[in-house]
Amino acid sequence: MQRLILVCALVIGLAACGPTPRQEQPELADLYERAPRGPLPDGVRPTAYQMNLEIDPRKSRFGGTVTIDVEFDQPAQGFWLHGQGLEIREVTVTGDNMQDERATWRDVLNSGVAWIHFPRRASAGTVRVAIDYTAPFDANLTGLFKVDEQGNAYALAKSESIQARRFMPGFDEPRFKTPFDLTLTVPETDTAIANTxxxxxxxxxxxxxxxISFKSTRPLPTYLLSLAVGPFDRLDGPSLSPNEVRDFSVPLTGYTRAGKANEISYALMMTEPMVVFFEKELGVPYPYEKLDIIAAPQWPSGATELAAAITYRESRILYGPSSGPAMRRALLNIHSHEIAHMWFGDLVTPPWWDDLWLKEAFSSWATGIVLSHMEPDGGYELDAVADSISAMSLDSLRSARAVREPITLNEDIRNAYDSITYDKGLAVIAMVDSYFGAETFRPALGRYISRFEDSVANSPDFFEVIADETNEPDLTTAFRSFVEQSGLPLVSAELQCRDGETPEVSLSQSRYQPLGSPIEESRRWTIPYCLVAASGDTRERVCTMMSEQTATLTLDQFETCPDWIMPNARGAGYWRFTMPDAQWALLAINFGSLEPGEAMTAVDSAVASFEAGKLALPTLTAIANAAARHDERQVVDGAVRAYSTLYRAVSGDDAARAGMEAEIARVFRPRLERARGSERESDRILTSRLESFLARTGNDAELRDEFARAANAYVGLPVSGEVRGLTSDDFATALAIGMQEGGEPFLNAMLASLSDIDDPTFEQAVAYAIGQNNDPALLPVIMDLSMSGQLGTRETYSIMSGQMRQSETKQQAWAWLQSNYPEFVLRIPGQRPRSTPRLAGGLCSPEAVGELENLFAEYGELAPGYERALAEARESIGLCVALEAERGDEIRSYFAGLMPSETAPDDSN
Structure with missing residues (x-):
């Protein structure tokens, strides 16, 4: 008996010294309950990737092996990671107590969260995990997708924001910055492009x-990975020369689809000045060993800042024979934005998507800074003001998110990619920069970049560094009050002048609320506030840090009452303002004395005050009409937007519409004639925009005929006599009018011309023009075309968006969408379904709200993350209904009174 006990003890002891016992597989239901819906758990991280993939764009699938070195802080039975739509063939693990042993992959959440279960418990330390898999190329421009263009096949990876998981297993979060070693097996005749x-x-x-094996990367998150394979043309640009910040040269290369290489030369030529500017401003050298500019045949967004291999939709970066001046500026804007990302986002990365603003807002702000340096007379600072104003519409909603708002679900991540992040973030940065001065703020940015390079930094990290570097506590307080809470400040300003006393301006702040707004809660900001007061030739900028609900600004510079005040100096502040009617009237009279940024914000605040039920319509039109006469294009654009806002109320009333069309001609025709006589690039752009506005909203018969004839000639239809030439700036207008005037015959000719006109800007304009159809009888033909896939997935969405905003087709298009929603979401880009509620945002009836809610109650699971877009669309419809109820008759009566007498109805019985 004693011997038996001794033998048993020996067996148990040997077993204890041997391999760890194998683990039981967890139940899928248990994994589902434990799976992370947002960030992956702490304590597990990748330290290196080796990727060995075979990618042949001519095939339907790709595959290979991804090997990840994974570091564990504690012993583990497995770990969470990401992978979506991957066919896993084998997973093997190697660690202290495992050697090439089989592990198990379990797909758990539809958002791409998976579990790898080890055969036995792993010790703390590093485990190497090799995952062999295959997957289909995506058909909707998501993950690793393929496109066929002009008979050639291309494969490209769109990783941002959480799409890398669609083509590789890994830790698909921005905080995991890891070196990558990449090897690709590709067709011998193809070019392969990666980050190194x-x-x-x-x-x-x-x-x-x-x-092809590529050099190891610097630490990168998965969303910045670049994979591109196909018969690309290559154009070598001039290398970026060493300078006082960077002691090495950087090869610069452009890649396009076959036959388009020459059209990327302009972007290459403009690259070095942008890079050098950021290097000198930040004191940090360009961080990568090369810089590739890739023009993708198709791309779901305008561009993506893939590290050292920036990838663009080709219509945004190619500059060819048909390109107009607006196209040139758009190219410079998007290119400088992506170049700025090499520092803001790539070198220093936000750890999670609630800090997306740290890369997107700063890159948006940097765009205006660098382009103003390169072209001082280009008016790029006014483009930044226009972007700021564009964010205010969304920020006026109760449902608007904050610039920095917690994101807890994977499905909600893409909702952070909106005007609040990009444009409000830009506006807040510009406001702080303007108030405290570039000499205070900008050097601190460089030290922030240096401190966190090749790492991650969140908003608290940023605020801490900026506070330390500037020693300006108010700067951080102001930043945080605008970044961390939603909503748009409304500053009420009233000039008060009493005999024998110094003039002063009484200020109060609240949250802006348009008519019908469900906003109830109050807000208070720390506002770096500046206004302008003027008397005769004297103009003074007066500032205060406004942290309380009310404040009084004493105008010590004036002994008598100023002639007028402008409550947003330089247009640099992110707020709207309101004043008593008499002071609005004085501002309208003195509108010509305003700086351009001030004029732009004055028009926007006037429109907003009207929509809040406070400003009289004649005062609004006086402000807009003064703006229409302004020298600067961006100010005139504001006047155009003001009239466009009012147009919806008159579109269904013949007399009111005729009156508005006459007023548009009276106000804007003279400005068009003045722009036509100028060689300034800004006036050439304004000419195109005013012609479009007059032809479409103003229904100018002469211009419509001119555009229709030009469009017919361009697509090959017979036209007699001379026709105007078209540039890329005119394509959308001309083709849209051609579509509206020519109907199905024009549609067929335009589609046929696509095989002969190899111009990506033209192709984009074709989809837009189809969406501008105003014939309800043609809608079934158009929807069949868009769903056929003939034009592409982006175009399917674009066409529906257009038809939902044409007054003649929107109701029929809305009925079609409700009946065909499941099929529709399968044919649009993968990042678009969450946005589909916004398609209904142009509806204006109480019934539409219920129909919209019912649609997503039934099909919401087909559009993960739709909730925010639904809330915005529902609120937008409600605001439209309220404005129509409160001021619709007033708008129609006003413009009906402006109807020309020769078109007025006969008063006789």
Whole structure:
């Protein structure tokens, strides 16, 4: 008996020294309950990736092996990671107590959260996990997708924000910055592009293939990975020369689809001045060994800042024979934005998506800064003001999110990519920069970048560094009050002048609320506030840090009452303002004395005050009409937007519409004639925009005929006599009018011309023009076309968006969408379904709200993350209904009174 006990003890002891016992598989239901819906758990992180993939764009699938070194703080039975739509063939793990042992992959959440279960419990330390898999190329411009263009096949990876999981297993979060070693097997005749340059290349014995190994990357998050394979044309640009900040040269290369290389030369030429500017401003050298500019045949967004391999939708970066001046500026804007990302986002990365503003807002702000340096007379600072104003519409909603708002679900991440993040963030940065001065704020940014390079930084990190570097506590307080709470400040300003006393301005702040707004809660900001007061030739900027609900600004510079005040100096403040009617009237009279940014914000605040039920319509039109006469294009654009806002109320009333059309001609025709006589680039752009506005909203018969004839000639229809030439700036207007005037015959000719006109800007304008159809009888043909896939997935969404905003087709298009929603979401880009409630945002009836809610109650699971877009669309419809009820008759009566007498109805019985 004693011997038996001894034997048993020996067996148990040997077992204890041997391999760890194998683990039981967890139940899928248990994994589902424990799975992280947002960030992955702490304590587990990747330290290196090796990727060995075979990518042949001519095939339907790709695959290979991804090997990840994973570090564990504690012993673990497995770990959470990301992978979506991957066919996992095998997972093997190697660690202290495992050697190439099989592990198990379990798909758990539809958002791409998966579980790898180890065969036995792993010790703390590093485990190497090799995952062999295959997957289909995506058909909707998501993850690793393929496109066929002009008979050639291309494969490209769109990783941002959480789409890398669609083509590779890994830790698909921005906080995990890791070096990548990439090897691709591709067709021998194709070019392969990645984040780094090629280390080695060999032709394989297998016919027609080659293997390319790339150099190791600096630490990158998965969303910045670049994979592009296809018969790209290559154009070598001039290398970026060393300078006082960078002691090495950087190869610069452009890639396009076959036959388009020359059209990327302009972007290459403009790259070095942008890079050098950021290097000198930040004191930090360009961080990568090369810089590739890739024009993708198709791309779901305008561009993505893939590290050292920036990828653009080709219509945004190519500059060819048909390109107009507006196209040139748009190219410079998007290119400088992406170049800025090499520092803001790529070198220093936000750890999670609630801090997206730290890369997107700063890159948006930097765009105006660098372009103003490169072209001082270009008016780019006014473009930044226009962007700021564009954010205010969304920020006027109760449902608007904060610039920095917690994101807890994977499905909600893409909702952070909106005007609040980009444009409100830009506006807040510009406001702080203007108030405290570039010499205080900008050097601190460079030290922030240096402190966190190759790492991650969140908003508290940023605020701490900026506070330390500037020693300006009010700067951080102001930043946080605008970044961390939603809503738009409304500053009420009243000039008060009493005999024998110094003039003063009484200020109060509240949250802006349009008519019908459900906003109830109050807000208070720390506002770096500045206004302008003027008397005769004297103009003074007066500032205060407004942290309380009310404040009084004493105008010590004036002995007598100023002639007028402008409550947003330089237009640099992110707020709207209101004043008593008499002071609005004085501002209208002195409108010509305003700086351009002030004029732009004055028009926006006037429109907003009217929509809040406070400003009289004649005062609003006086402000808008003064803006229409302004020298600067961006100010005139504000007048155009003001009239466009009012147009919806008159579109269904013949007399009111005729009156508005006459007023548009009276106000804007003279400005058009003045712009036509100028060679300034800004006036050439304004000419295109005013012609479009007059032809479409103003229904100018002469211009409509001119555009229709030009469009017919461009798509190959017979036209007699001379026709105007078209540039990329005119394509959308001309084709839209051609579509409206020519109907189905024009549609067929336009589609046929696509095979002959190889111009990406034209192709984009074709989809837009189809969406501008105003014939309800043609809608079934158009929807069949958009759903056929003939034009592409982006175009399917674009066409529906257009038809939902045409007064003649919107109700029929809305009925179609309600009946065909499941099929529709399958044919649009993968990042678009969450936005589909916004398609209904142009509706204006109480019934539409219920129909919208019913649609997403039934089909919401097909559009993960739709809730925010639904709230915005529902609120927008409600605001439209309220404005129509309160001021619709007033608008129609006013413009009906402006109807020309020759078109007025006969008063006789």
């Amino acid at each position: 340059s090629i280390a080695s290349e060999e032709v394989l014995e297998e016919e027609g293939l080659k293997r």
